[in-house]
Amino acid sequence: MHLLQASLHPRRSTVRTSSLIAVALMAVTACSHFRSAPSPDIATVKVSAHQLYRASVRPGVVPIPVRRLQSWTLHIDTVDGRPIDVATITMNGGMPQHGHGLPTAPRVTRAVGTGDYLVQGVKFNMGGWWVVRFAIASSAGTDTVTFNLSL
């Protein structure tokens, strides 16, 4: 109703005020309904916890779908940029706010070369904040790297 009145009274200040209120209300509504990752860090390139590796993930489908099995590519370098071609890698994860893990048991199924690894069996069954962790063991040492996703 306020917006309709504003359109019939083209006084700029009224229009501006109403628009600002509308935008503010939309923002508040959006925030209250779509609260997801408290951490804004959704980078797809991360340094591992003890800074042994720089890792990146490349989902097979973007945007990352919900309820669909997918394959990812994990890339691992040393922090000074040398690709790691031989490593033992395990993956886990879940939703910290819900207290549950991943709906599937994804695995690194093969090394593709030049630091790339194929990760199969990745799936997310709901929207929200997800965390995926890779434990990496190679001649450079053992470390973990964690990625946040907001679906």
Added chain:
Amino acid sequence: MTSTVMSRSRTVRVLVGLGAVALVTSMIGTVRRRPARWTPEELALLGSLSIRTLEPLGDDPSNRFATDPRAASLGRQLFFDARLSGNGKVSCATCHIAAQDFQDGKPLADGIGRTARRTMPIAGTAHSPWLFWDGRADSQWAQALGPLESGVEHGGSRTQYAHVVAEQYRAEYEAVFGALPDLTGLPRRAGPVSDTTWRAAWHRMEVGRRDNISRVYANIGKAIAAFERRIEPGASRVDRYVDAELADGRHTPETSLTSDEEAGLRLFVGRARCVTCHNGPLLTDDHFHNTGVPLPRVELPPDSGRAAGGRKAVAGEFNCTSPYSDAKPEDCQELRFAVTEGPELVCAYKTPSLRNVAGRAPYMHAGQLASLSDVVAHYAAAPAAPFGRSELKPIRLSPNEQRQLVAFLQALTGPLVAPATYLEIPALRR
């Protein structure tokens, strides 16, 4: 200066005039334009729930007969045929009643005996990677074979069913699956079932013969699945409302929700967090959750839900990687990457689709909750689980909000989409 002011004044008059015309035009139309009340993010989420976004079923690599209409026709006959039971009185349709959304309205299904689980509906289940409340089958055809040899459901055995097919459906079967094996001298009742006499008879049979009969048995399941996969949920009032909101926000009586239903939808995707698990066009995440549902009123055998179901699926005699499946190993990704261990599987059960939920009381895997009001109250209260750990957290919902959620759930009712004859009981051959 003066001319500028006059020019502005004229512009204002023109704008006011145009605004008035637009207002009158919108008021005299039979369709009113509602003010946009959903944010773009909410609209995107609502759109993801629309049945319009349900992807068409692809082939089932594990069942190369899944899209064969002759297999579906045979499957329809088998689905309704009570000769596929130990006492000649129980068919799939005994519990999966076509006129009742293919379920029976009972807390626990009654076959030859009383089962320990609530009958699940069938529409849309071909989209699901896991069947049964505990997901112990990984396809519709593997699911169909479970009850047939369960001592409390159909209560029969696979040699009996091979005889029924040979005597009643030989031509239809052989047109799809090829020649039946020679059944000369085959025991009338034998199979890997709980009946010890029939079980012993099964183990006295040669391995090769057992395999031939198991292949006929698997094909019975594949035919039934070819029938079942063509039964899909149709559009509900919620779908029509969402589609209209996404189009231009204009509504007709057909696409409108009541204010309570609309408020319920807002709670569903918002503060009540129902959409967390009930997501996508079938309103299920196809996964398993412990939601702390109360114990059944009657004493039932121990039931660990997905904790046992996951292991059974992986070991399943008729799963995607079995010799009876038509799939290559690489087609069986859900099975290959299934989670089979972990505390969160304990007493976790499959998230059911909410389509047509209002006509499906009582609720939960053993019919523990009598009404949708009870279900909503359960999720609001989030009691501790009798076994395992509930994933729920309490949600503050007023009695009015709970009523609005129920109103919304009732608006998810829609028709089943299937070939016309599929919802009718076929004439059985004598």
